Amino acid sequence: MSPVAIERIPTFVEGLDPRMGGGIPKGSVILIEGSAGCMKSSLSYNILFQNALHHSRNGLYLTIEQPRKDIEDQMAALGMDKAVDKALDSRLTVIDLGELRAFLSEAQESELDVDWFRSVLNQVNSFRRDHPLDLFVLDSLNGLLALCARENPRLEIFHFIKELKSYPMTSILISEVAPGTAWSGGPQGFLADGIIHLEAKRVEDILRLQLGVVKMRKTAHEKQYFPFLVRKGGFEIVGK
Template identity: 40%
Template sequence: MVYTGPRRVKTFVSGLDEQIESGVPVGTVNIVSGTPGSMKSSFAYNLLYHNAHKIGLRGLYISMEQDVESIKAQMNRLGMAEKTNKLIVEDYESLEKKLATSEFQKIKFEHDWISRIRMYLESFDRDAVDLLVIDSLDALYALTDVENPRKELFHFFKTLRETETTCFLISEMTQNSDKFSKFGVEEFLCDGIIHLDFKRTGTILARLERYIGIIKLRNTNFSTQYFPLQHVEGRFKILTGEDLEL
């Protein structure tokens, strides 16, 4: 039988793509959610990095929190050294300078950062970017007076879909919360929710164990299990039941 489902983007987490029909559907808007320290940014950057190097997809990573050099240094330590021009990293400062140029005349006087990002993305050619990460939604909200979350985020997510890029929006969770986003409406608007979590094990020599679970992924049959997530020798991988039995 010929596969007629949506085209997909690999996560490049060993073992995970097999749990989600080989990857995330192309052109979808997905939330990557978790508490601080759960490796959300590293997971998202890993996806862009390996798709750029191995598949040739063009990625744009927009960080509203860390500067470009800090991000690159962090990812270099995780085995993702910069080697290609197909992955562009922008931070708040570099984006601010870019939006102040005459090319973005309509944007330069806009102070609402959700609107600024929308207008910036609308300026792209359709084939300019294949994959987009925004890190993070919470930082973006801190720069925006969100008076009507449902309305404003509806238009924001609509713009993201119209770019036809596959988007990953990082969202901060608080400990012991069951909300994957600040306002909650994001969880209905998005196509997928990827949850990264960790717990402390042991008593005397305690250590952290990280987990990853797929909460939502439209047009995809996916496992509802949470899998142990490891980063070993520059690669992310999950442990399945078979691995744990060995």
């Protein structure tokens, strides 16, 4: 009996998709984890950008730490310039925390009262009402947690991921971990359907980036770390 074909979201990282059954299973909630500067934001944006460009998929990128213009300029410098195709304006939306704040109800004026996880879900839902949302990136889960004054953030994360999973879209949650840590503890690790780990390794005097797929449900993926390269036209992993 042949397995039922699953629709997948390609990462557009050259060499990676064929090693991952074609991409991320549609509808998953995955983590892209790594320490600062490992290109988590760039890789996540790449998935949205290329899927908008080549598969007409609508994406929403919510940035907590970096202002929207900062992200867009950084990605344009990496070859992901929204100006290359007019259609990208409506297919790829970046919003930042300032814009998310504007979305809060007046009843939640005090930031301590704000349920940030709920606000993000509300924002996502408001987008989904306007046009179908295929892909969502949260940059980052840590950033959102830092805003959260709630007593039990583990429970918040638990409900947040559960709810995202019930939406007919694919979510990428960026998660920053300490250098040398493979992946984060907490409920996100066991709740996520997949974990892609980016790591910077010092080899003599050079910092080399590596990518490994730690976990990807419904997928026979390779369990190996590969050199992760930034090329003018995009990203690439180098297989042995």
